[in-house]
Amino acid sequence: MAQKRIVYQGEYFELSYEKVKPQIADSLGILETPIMLFLHGWGSNKELMKSTFAQYFNEYEHIYLDMPGFGNSPNENPLTTLDYAHIVEIFIKEVSGVEAKNCIIVGHSFGGKVAVLCQPKEVILLSSAGIRVPKSLKVRLKIIFAKIIGKCGLGRFGKIFRSSDVKAMNEGMYQTFKNVVDEDFSSTFSAYKGKASIFWGKNDSATPLFCGQTIAALISKSRFFPMEGNHYFFLHQGGNIEKLYRSGV
Missing domain, CATH: 3.40.50.1820 (Alpha/Beta hydrolase fold, catalytic domain)
Incomplete structure (x- = not known):
């Protein structure tokens, strides 16, 4: 390596x-x-x-x-x-x-x-x-709730809606994930x-x-x-x- x-x-x-x-x-x-x-x-x-x-x-x-x-x-x-x-x-x-x-x-x-x-x-x-790929209803609802929380100034609570494969990421990589995922x-x-x-x-x-x-x-x-x-x-x-x-x- x-x-x-x-x-x-x-x-x-x-x-x-x-x-x-x-x-x-x-x-x-x-x-x-x-x-x-x-x-x-x-x-x-x-x-x-x-x-x-x-x-x-x-x-x-x-x-x-x-x-x-x-x-x-x-x-x-x-x-x-x-x-x-x-x-x-x-x-x-x-x-x-x-x-x-x-x-x-x-x-x-x-x-x-x-x-x-x-x-x-x-x-x-x-x-x-x-x-x-069309998202499931469950995923669409999680996205909607996360956006609502963000608009209410409670962005720190939005982490609970993150998918399991990104919860451990630093903020830079989470933003990267959002940039590339869809x-x-x-x-x-x-x-x-x-x-x-x-x-x-x-x-x-x-x-x-x-x-x-x-x-x-x-x-x-x-x-x-x-x-x-x-x-x-x-x-x-x-x-x-x-x-x-x-x-x-």
């Missing part, structure tokens, strides 16, 4: 990452190899991605990154998804000398949105966020001109299957692969994903 300090909009970001040298390149003595960058989902970290993919796609140099606020990359600054994309672009350029547009970026959930914003030549999307990326997917291999869990309840089908329809150069499993369907399926990716379908 390594740390890289970058500067973005006058703020320092300490980013934790890990490089995995390609086995094929090592055996052949190849010095320059293509880069595959892995971006985790919201609330996750680089270790989850590494545990799935480290032994696959062996002709690439893997770079696993903890994005700001996750894993071992601290953050207290409110950020947008576009901020994350700019930070990733600065990071990959400084640690590899290669621009993000010349990488293949693998992104799960929130990481998928960040990946597409980086405009790489190719993305591998794993149950990417970015298509709005974005419609339809136009962003439609504008993406690179290649996209889109993998999805058939039983995904966080980003349902129709979200993947919609993204595949929006990206002109795309392939869509529904697979067994939920939002984390890709765990223990790195080999199957690689086979489908190489299938040429």
